[in-house]
Amino acid sequence: MYSRIAGTGRYLPEKVLTNFDLEKMVDTSDQWIRERSGIERRHIAAEGETTCDLCEAAARQALEAANLTPADIDMIVVGTTTPDQVFPNVACLLQERLGNRGVPAIGLEAACSGFIYGMSVADKFIRTGAAKKVLVIGAETLSRFIDWTDRSTCVLFGDGAGAVVLEAAESEGILSTHIHADGYYKDLLYFPSGVSKGFDDLKSGRDFVQMKGNEVFKVAVNTLGRIATETLEANNISQEDIDWLIPHQANIRIIEATARKLKMPMERVILTVQDHGNTSSASVPMALDTAVRDGRIKRGDLILLEAFGGGFTWGSALIRY
Numbered sequence: 001m002y003s004r005i006a007g008t009g010r011y012l013p014e015k016v017l018t019n020f021d022l023e024k025m026v027d028t029s030d031q032w033i034r035e036r037s038g039i040e041r042r043h044i045a046a047e048g049e050t051t052c053d054l055c056e057a058a059a060r061q062a063l064e065a066a067n068l069t070p071a072d073i074d075m076i077v078v079g080t081t082t083p084d085q086v087f088p089n090v091a092c093l094l095q096e097r098l099g100n101r102g103v104p105a106i107g108l109e110a111a112c113s114g115f116i117y118g119m120s121v122a123d124k125f126i127r128t129g130a131a132k133k134v135l136v137i138g139a140e141t142l143s144r145f146i147d148w149t150d151r152s153t154c155v156l157f158g159d160g161a162g163a164v165v166l167e168a169a170e171s172e173g174i175l176s177t178h179i180h181a182d183g184y185y186k187d188l189l190y191f192p193s194g195v196s197k198g199f200d201d202l203k204s205g206r207d208f209v210q211m212k213g214n215e216v217f218k219v220a221v222n223t224l225g226r227i228a229t230e231t232l233e234a235n236n237i238s239q240e241d242i243d244w245l246i247p248h249q250a251n252i253r254i255i256e257a258t259a260r261k262l263k264m265p266m267e268r269v270i271l272t273v274q275d276h277g278n279t280s281s282a283s284v285p286m287a288l289d290t291a292v293r294d295g296r297i298k299r300g301d302l303i304l305l306e307a308f309g310g311g312f313t314w315g316s317a318l319i320r321y
């Protein structure tokens with residue numbers, strides 16, 4: 001038994017913030033941002049627009065693409081690090097809107113790897129027969145916890161959501177998933193406060209995302225190279241067998257370095273970072289949906305998805321689309 005992708009969807013908030021807009025907010029330039037990150041614009045959630053709103057729009061698109069209704073879904077997994085509330089989790093909030101009461105709703109926090117972690121969990125449920133049709137979503141409103149006066153971080157991130165419907169199938173779909181974490185790196189990329197620590201700072205809005213960009217860069221490139229090798233070896237295939245690489249869309253230089261290590265020409269790499277910046281857990285499913293809808297990815301193609309994020313967490317999925 002496999003889990004195969006039955007449909008994909010994505011949603012980006014209406015408001016666009018370009019590099020030129022940022023030039024008016026902090027001491028930066030369009031040229032610096034494009035050269036160092038590949039980003040040209042990012043989308044920002046409207047006031048009052050929540051992560052669950054983004055999830056719902058992406059989920060409804062994925063359901064439509066799969067020709068299914070919410071009632072067909074028997075499990076929901078949402079990877080996010082920017083939930084609407086501490087609880088109920090975003091998957092529960094989404095379930096209430098979709099109306100499929102009673103199905104399990106899992107909120108999963110693994111920073112930028114949240115979607116790949118979610119795929120891995122959903123795949124296990126489907127393979128064991130515990131679920132048949134699962135909505136897996138990565139969604140973020142990162143703009144809410146960015147310091148818009150800090151040029152070293154604010155130029156990099158954006159909001160968005162991507163969704164897939166996974167369904168049980170006898171023909172090939174997800175061939176393998178691989179997930180890892182190393183908390184040793186917890187101080188390189190983090191948000192300082194939460195509920196049981198620094199709650200007053202959280203409430204007063206004093207805390208923002210912190211990142212040692214240079215160090216994150218080096219570990220990300222090495223780690224993403226290793227997970228690609230691990231995935232190829234586990235499936236006994238070579239990089240030439242892969243039709244498309246869909247990397248986490250954090251930074252074009254990380255993506256290019258990973259592609260070089262894999263000896264993948266950039267024509268076989270799906271690149272969307274220019275259009276929305278780093279949207280954390282939403283980036284991989286949004287890139288997947290983009291390439292499915294524009295016709296590049298076709299049924300039968302072999303796709304390698306991979307992500308890396310705060311924790312550090314990282315993971316991959318090899319999929320026969």
Ligand code: COA
Binds near residue numbers: 028112250308
């Ligand atoms: N505009 C203009 N200058 C900026 C700037 C900005 N937005 N942000 C930083 N700078 C300046 C720095 O102050 C520094 O100036 P100095 O040399 O006078 O001190 C200079 O640019 C170089 O800074 P540095 O941090 O060394 O740049 P970099 O080449 O490492 O690029 C990142 C910075 C953040 C783009 C890069 O480190 C990176 O991509 N890291 C990975 C981040 C990431 O993807 N994180 C998420 C992983 S999930």
